[in-house]
Amino acid sequence: MVSLKSHPPIDPTLPTWLADLQQSGVAALADLSMPSAKQEEWRYVDLRFDIGSFDLATSGVPSALDVPFRSARGALAITDGAMGELVSDLPNGVVFGSARNTTEPCVSGKFGSGVPADRDVFAAIHRAFAGDGAFLHISSGTAVEEPFTVEISATRSGTVSLPHLTVVVEDNVEASAIVYFASHEEVDAVVLSQLEVSIGKNSHFKLTVVQQWGDKTRAIADVFYTLDDNATGTFTEIGLGGVYSRVRFDADLIGNGSHMEIIGAYFGDRDQVLDYRYFLDHVGVGTTSNIFLKGAVEDDAESVFTGLIRIEEGAQKTNAHQTNRNLILSDGASAQSVPNLEILANDVRCGHGSTMGPLDKDQRYYLMSRGLDKAQADRLQVKGFFEEALVKVPHGNIRDELRLAVNKKFVAAQSEGRV
């Protein structure tokens, strides 16, 4: 075990770029402590843990958890931050494997580029201690139908792990990836992950995160997209598990005509806190973005959505929309929904909608008039509520599993009398 309090000497076998990154992390770490709800980016949440009381996970044994690999097209496991072996072959034009060991030169400019080390203590820890990560590089003109898969898991209580995925997509590429986050129920661990996606001209890359952390796991995922001219990025997150799970998402729409599509569905039960912070920076001309999130909370669960769309001075003809709909299933549950705009250009179209409320009474009446009992009617309503988001999940073949997972949570809440 390595304590987070003192950084060991930097491993001399690291490539220089990675050693430099660690060095900058160590410097940032010196000035940082746990964030408080007084800081804007941490408003509405009470973290209730101290990262200093966890040790760094080391020499994790890569092992497939009970989340099976779904892909035939390259699958990688990261267990307690440690990289496993690649399963299956890769198509031409694709490099997928360890960032530390890759010979692809662009890794040095991309790995760690999305999250400043001094953003918060978690970013600093990640920068200072992460010694490797998955690196996916897709060359120009490559189209890959099936998603690449990364299974990220935590197995050891009391540890912090630092999974990292860097995706570099060149021009005219069509590809996608699914990241599964999972841990067993009793694993009291902290997972600080970073997922970076850089998309070249006229390319479309879709990243889907299926978050199924165990009940005791705390997870903070920093996600970063940067988009070149006419690039399209799709990011989907299905938030199901974790006692505390945060996604901090930043996208830089640098290229003219670039587009960012964000889809989300999350369901907080019992004392879960699900925390979403979206920051989109429209820089190029004619860029568009669309955020569509549906969330439910029950019992004492809390959810947070904040969305900040910033439209830079030169970003004329921007079109940006945010929608966040929340289902509050119990009196003790709460949701925050705070869409925001910062507009420096004058020829733009922006819109946002937030809703919050219990299950619809008229729908319940209609369904019960068809003979469904209240529990059955409620289940169907919840299904319908999430369907609007789940039907947009890019990978059609995982939708049924996600529907089942959502239904299972709601049925558990019903059978334990919480809703």
Add this chain to the structure above:
Amino acid sequence: MSLALSVRSLEAKIGDLLILKGVDLEVPAGEVHVLMGPNGSGKSTLCHVLTGKDDYQATGTILVDGIDISGMPVDERARAGVFQAFQYPVQIGGVLLEELLDEMAEASPDPAAFRARTTAAVESLNMEHFMNRSVNDELSGGEKKRSEMLQLAAVQPKIAVLDEIDSGLDIDAVREVAELVEELRSPDLGVLLITHYSRILRYMKPDRVHVMIDGRVVKSGGVEVAEELESSGYDALRKSLGAEPVAEEDDFLAGL
């Protein structure tokens, strides 16, 4: 002959507003009855009170096939044999008609028989392409009514209450709905069809026509009741009953 529906001294209010002021009505099994009445007379309220909507405080008795359903919640009434085809069926985004019918089958006493009826009705109503669309979502007025009729055929209730099943439809759709109602006729089903136009009666043969005014059924008889209404209007009926004529809403608005 058994009664599909028997309503006695039914009163219903919302807050302090008394809407149904003592409704008496009987629909024998095997018959199709029509309930007419001006806007605001309480027809939809009657439908919702029969269905068990909890916005209303109701007193009186409601027997369905001889069983008192008045204390029952909405779903129990449905299982006891009440079916309402809604005037404005609510849209349920993300729930396919197929899924709804599947849940309805699960909730029914004989799921296999329910599914068989569903399959038959989907075919005879030619509604295969509706099955994987969301319930009442992005459907035209006529399509919504057909979806309600499909559910009715699948449920096989004791009493079907069809609230303004003909409103908002073009003349071909009205005829189609009327023919569907005639096709559904069966010795075990009573139908109460609510309308405020008599045009649907051109395409069907109701056994009896009732008229509701101001929260009461004031007249019942054969098809001739509807014909009289068509020629002389509700005001004439009000007068003949000794009541003051009430300004229709439109006249009231015109006077403003």
